[in-house]
Amino acid sequence: MAFKVAEPTLGPEVANLLENFLGCKIAQQGLLPGRKQFDFFFTLDHSRVVIELEIGGWQKLPIAIAQADEYRETVSADGIIAIVYPEEARKEVTKPEDIRDIAITLRPAAVVLCPFLKHYYPQISLAELAKSLKDSLRKPLLAPSVDLVVEVLRQSVRGIALEIKRSVGIDNPVIKETIGSLALFQILSQEGQEEEGAKRLDEETLKGVVADLAAYILVNQLLLHHILSTTLTTLKKLEIISYPLELKGYFKEVLDIDYKAIFCVDVASYMPLPTTSEINTAIRAIKALQPQNLKADLLGRIFHEFLPKETRKRLGAFYTRPQAAEILAGLSIEKADDKVLDPACGSGTLLVAAYRKKSDIGKIRAHRKIVEEELTGVDIMPFAAHLAALNMTMQSPYEVTNKTRIGVGNSLNLAVGEEVGTLAQWLQTFGGEVASVNLEQPGVKGDVFKLEPVHVVIMNPPFTRKERLTSQMKGLRFSSLGEQNYWAYFIALATSVLRKNGRIAAVLPRDFFRGEYSRALRAFLFKDRNYGIRYIVKSTKEWAFSERAAFRDFLVVLQKDYSGKCAVVYLKKRLGDISLREAIGIPITIALVEQGEIFEDGEILVLWHDQEEIWQNWHDLGHLVVFNTEAGERLQGFYHEAISKAGGKLVPLGQSRQPIIPVRRGLEPTSEHLLNLVFVVRPIHQKRIERSKLILMKEEPDKIMAKQKDFGTVFEIPKRVVKKGLKTAAYLPQLDISNTSDMAILAPFDQFDEIQQQIGVKRVDFQSLNKRASDRFTHLVISRRFNFTAVGTKAFSFFSEEELLPGKAFWCLSADIDTAKVLCLWFNSTFTVIESLLKQTETGGSYIELTEEKILELNIPDFSKSDTSPLLQAFEKVRYEELPPLAEQFDDPPSARQLIDRAVLKFIGYQDTEIEALLPEIYGCMAKEMISFVELMRRTTISEEVPTSQLHLMASG
Numbered sequence: 001m002a003f004k005v006a007e008p009t010l011g012p013e014v015a016n017l018l019e020n021f022l023g024c025k026i027a028q029q030g031l032l033p034g035r036k037q038f039d040f041f042f043t044l045d046h047s048r049v050v051i052e053l054e055i056g057g058w059q060k061l062p063i064a065i066a067q068a069d070e071y072r073e074t075v076s077a078d079g080i081i082a083i084v085y086p087e088e089a090r091k092e093v094t095k096p097e098d099i100r101d102i103a104i105t106l107r108p109a110a111v112v113l114c115p116f117l118k119h120y121y122p123q124i125s126l127a128e129l130a131k132s133l134k135d136s137l138r139k140p141l142l143a144p145s146v147d148l149v150v151e152v153l154r155q156s157v158r159g160i161a162l163e164i165k166r167s168v169g170i171d172n173p174v175i176k177e178t179i180g181s182l183a184l185f186q187i188l189s190q191e192g193q194e195e196e197g198a199k200r201l202d203e204e205t206l207k208g209v210v211a212d213l214a215a216y217i218l219v220n221q222l223l224l225h226h227i228l229s230t231t232l233t234t235l236k237k238l239e240i241i242s243y244p245l246e247l248k249g250y251f252k253e254v255l256d257i258d259y260k261a262i263f264c265v266d267v268a269s270y271m272p273l274p275t276t277s278e279i280n281t282a283i284r285a286i287k288a289l290q291p292q293n294l295k296a297d298l299l300g301r302i303f304h305e306f307l308p309k310e311t312r313k314r315l316g317a318f319y320t321r322p323q324a325a326e327i328l329a330g331l332s333i334e335k336a337d338d339k340v341l342d343p344a345c346g347s348g349t350l351l352v353a354a355y356r357k358k359s360d361i362g363k364i365r366a367h368r369k370i371v372e373e374e375l376t377g378v379d380i381m382p383f384a385a386h387l388a389a390l391n392m393t394m395q396s397p398y399e400v401t402n403k404t405r406i407g408v409g410n411s412l413n414l415a416v417g418e419e420v421g422t423l424a425q426w427l428q429t430f431g432g433e434v435a436s437v438n439l440e441q442p443g444v445k446g447d448v449f450k451l452e453p454v455h456v457v458i459m460n461p462p463f464t465r466k467e468r469l470t471s472q473m474k475g476l477r478f479s480s481l482g483e484q485n486y487w488a489y490f491i492a493l494a495t496s497v498l499r500k501n502g503r504i505a506a507v508l509p510r511d512f513f514r515g516e517y518s519r520a521l522r523a524f525l526f527k528d529r530n531y532g533i534r535y536i537v538k539s540t541k542e543w544a545f546s547e548r549a550a551f552r553d554f555l556v557v558l559q560k561d562y563s564g565k566c567a568v569v570y571l572k573k574r575l576g577d578i579s580l581r582e583a584i585g586i587p588i589t590i591a592l593v594e595q596g597e598i599f600e601d602g603e604i605l606v607l608w609h610d611q612e613e614i615w616q617n618w619h620d621l622g623h624l625v626v627f628n629t630e631a632g633e634r635l636q637g638f639y640h641e642a643i644s645k646a647g648g649k650l651v652p653l654g655q656s657r658q659p660i661i662p663v664r665r666g667l668e669p670t671s672e673h674l675l676n677l678v679f680v681v682r683p684i685h686q687k688r689i690e691r692s693k694l695i696l697m698k699e700e701p702d703k704i705m706a707k708q709k710d711f712g713t714v715f716e717i718p719k720r721v722v723k724k725g726l727k728t729a730a731y732l733p734q735l736d737i738s739n740t741s742d743m744a745i746l747a748p749f750d751q752f753d754e755i756q757q758q759i760g761v762k763r764v765d766f767q768s769l770n771k772r773a774s775d776r777f778t779h780l781v782i783s784r785r786f787n788f789t790a791v792g793t794k795a796f797s798f799f800s801e802e803e804l805l806p807g808k809a810f811w812c813l814s815a816d817i818d819t820a821k822v823l824c825l826w827f828n829s830t831f832t833v834i835e836s837l838l839k840q841t842e843t844g845g846s847y848i849e850l851t852e853e854k855i856l857e858l859n860i861p862d863f864s865k866s867d868t869s870p871l872l873q874a875f876e877k878v879r880y881e882e883l884p885p886l887a888e889q890f891d892d893p894p895s896a897r898q899l900i901d902r903a904v905l906k907f908i909g910y911q912d913t914e915i916e917a918l919l920p921e922i923y924g925c926m927a928k929e930m931i932s933f934v935e936l937m938r939r940t941t942i943s944e945e946v947p948t949s950q951l952h953l954m955a956s957g
Contacts (some may be wrong), residue, residue, distance in 0.1 A: 079114030330587025350390030654856030
């Protein structure tokens with residue numbers, strides 16, 4: 001007879017196995033007062049240990065620990081072990097041996113809190129657990145591991161948050177107490193998302209995020225109270241509560257000492273009654289963990305890490321990875337008494353790194369002097385400021401922290417000498433005028449502090465797009481910069497508060513170095529030589545230094561009146577593979593490198609650029625960051641060498657006069673799904689049609705057959721109403737697409753109304769459609785935006801003998817047939833691929849986006865001065881050649897790739913012998929770049945918002 005496995009049936013098998021593995025007798029199911037039962041009990045090396053067994057995954061860890069610790073107190077045991085099997089253990093079985101198999105083969109999570117071992121095992125077999133217990137008798141581990149404390153506290157947060165979500169609405173006071181402005185939180189929660197139409201958090205998701213934050217704040221308060229109560233005899237130890245409001249009495253005792261930075265946010269008063277059980281579980285778990293035995297610096301680590309990962313990802317705007325913070329602080333803070341400001345401090349990770357750097361320089365620094373006088377943080381979000389204050393206090397929790405210089409407000413409205421309100425004195429920064437809180441108001445907690453000139457501004461400013469900014473968020477002081485993305489205003493703020501020779505250390509996006517919107521900022525910094533760049537740090541293994549980022553970012557250190565060389569530092573490891581100690585050591589290593597000296601070890605490569613180069617090219621500094629590895633330096637050198645060697649043979653596309661080559665964007669949709677209705681897509685590859693609706697099934701002299709993908713309906717479309725078209729470049733294998741293009745419907749026919757209904761387009765104005773299409777028919781197209789590492793990207797410019805109509809994913813270049821052939825070859829050369837990389841605008845992942853401005857800057861042959869017939873002949877040889885993915889074309893160059901590049905280099909002016917020597921080197925560098933980007937994209941999940949009107953530009957493959 002079949003029965004389902006549960007704790008009572010699994011327990012005896014686990015006990016028997018552990019008994020055999022440990023070689024000691026295990027008592028099962030001891031009866032306690034109140035008819036409670038512990039699962040197992042054993043004695044190992046004179047230590048009496050209670051074991052609690054649960055099924056249900058790691059979520060049950062705090063419950064198992066709390067239950068085991070309650071039993072430990074009752075029976076006066078010395079330690080506990082919590083074993084939690086995954087939910088899949090609850091299988092239906094037919095015989096006892098099946099239960100034993102489950103106990104042996106499944107790997108439970110385990111927490112050991114014994115006199116000789118305190119550790120957390122995310123997954124471990126019973127045999128491995130027994131071995132660890134026996135090994136620890138020889139070499140005891142007396143303090144709990146960081147991973148153990150982090151995981152248990154994280155699960156405690158999840159448990160409390162779940163009850164909050166179940167019990168309160170979006171308008172509950174706990175929401176307001178935690179984050180302040182819901183509207184502002186919504187805007188900042190979209191930070192880093194690429195598309196303007198990125199979705200706002202729905203109410204349930206928002207409530208879940210805020211519930212996590214409220215629970216996180218409460219567990220931090222419980223943690224700090226417990227730690228303080230073990231050293232301060234005046235504090236009453238936390239006991240099991242009957243309702244959450246009881247916590248206020250405990251916390252008031254701490255407030256009477258001080259610690260306002262931690263306890264001035266009162267989430268306990270607003271916790272719903274159903275959270276009581278989960279709060280008690282957290283209290284018991286914290287007691288059992290004995291976190292007071294950890295070193296103070298490890299407590300600071302724990303604080304940062306135990307916010308649930310899914311919420312931390314949601315709030316990536318507020319988190320900088322600790323390793324990145326240590327590197328940035330190490331490169332910018334030079335003296336122990338440097339005053340530091342973070343005007344967008346988020347959770348305080350950068351300030352903590354600054355704290356550590358200042359503490360490490362010279363003699364030991366007093367904790368209170370650093371946090372109360374030398375480190376300043378401001379954030380527009382109250383909950384972020386609270387996390388920063390928590391983070392600062394936890395750097396030395398046993399020292400009384402009377403105050404921190406962490407303020408709540410809009411930094412962009414502040415100037416040196418102005419007062420900043422602390423957490424409890426929120427400035428009205430959103431949805432109204434900025435005004436200070438009345439200091440005489442009864443019940444106001446906290447202080448104000450004045451903003452002072454600083455030696456270092458360190459920050460990871462918000463990357464919120466300019467379209468999402470309100471006038472209140474931007475402030476009034478930096479209007480001279482014009483329309484900017486949010487981060488640029490923070491750089492301007494930093495320049496206004498720095499002392500002589502002060503430094504700006506920031507996590508910045510690629511469009512700091514390039515782009516029209518940041519041009520005015522670069523002009524101020526570099527055109528007038530007010531600032532120099534000291535360091536640029538880029539990772540060769542990861543996309544960003546922030547915990548969530550859809551765009552490439554870099555660590556950048558600027559210095560006032562600096563004229564020395566700029567160090568470009570390539571990190572050769574993933575941040576996750578760099579320990580905090582190693583991260584702290586990287587800036588020390590860099591500082592020891594002589595300016596101009598190329599340095600390389602297992603962690604970094606340091607190359608150098610002259611400051612004069614930066615000042616001269618202030619209008620576009622993209623070349624400093626566009627490539628992902630040091631091979632990019634050689635590719636840049638090759639590009640500039642080729643431009644020089646070509647002399648007058650090349651001309652920017654926009655300046656070509658004989659012939660003039662107009663550039664237009666492909667067909668723009670006027671309504672949602674219109675392009676899915678117009679384009680019938682050729683199914684060259686299954687992935688090519690994933691986001692299309694009409695699929696080309698068959699082509700005959702007088703008609704085409706197309707299937708509506710969602711309904712499976714096949715339609716007969718007369719040839720008279722269609723023209724050649726192109727919706728996507730994905731998986732097109734050849735440069736000549738005369739026979740492999742898509743089709744475009746440009747007139748109604750008998751079954752058109754049914755197609756409209758199935759696709760969901762109400763009305764099509766074909767007269768307007770044809771008018772807009774009339775000047776877009778072309779022999780030559782260039783992909784407007786493409787993922788150069790995707791397997792579907794094989795080329796990015798295509799030719800058609802018969803003029804075709806491209807969609808908005810392309811640029812249309814109007815040229816005669818022979819000119820189109822030459823340019824198609826040219827645009828697919830390695831020379832132009834490198835130039836496109838150098839001119840690309842900011843976009844997510846390994847996508848290249850070429851704006852009209854950048855397309856017009858691409859160098860092409862000057863047809864009026866040069867003989868382009870060899871290029872035309874080369875095109876004829878390669879036009880039908882099947883190409884592998886672009887990412888693979890440089891590691892093992894196909895004959896078509898080599899023929900294209902030889903023809904282009906020959907035209908530029910290279911001799912055959914030079915080409916023979918040059919191409920293998922350039923291909924090697926391109927292969928290295930491609931491999932790096934492919935690896936980076938494999939490791940990095942970037943959410944791409946797909947425009948609804950044109951569902952894809954190039955398959956991501």
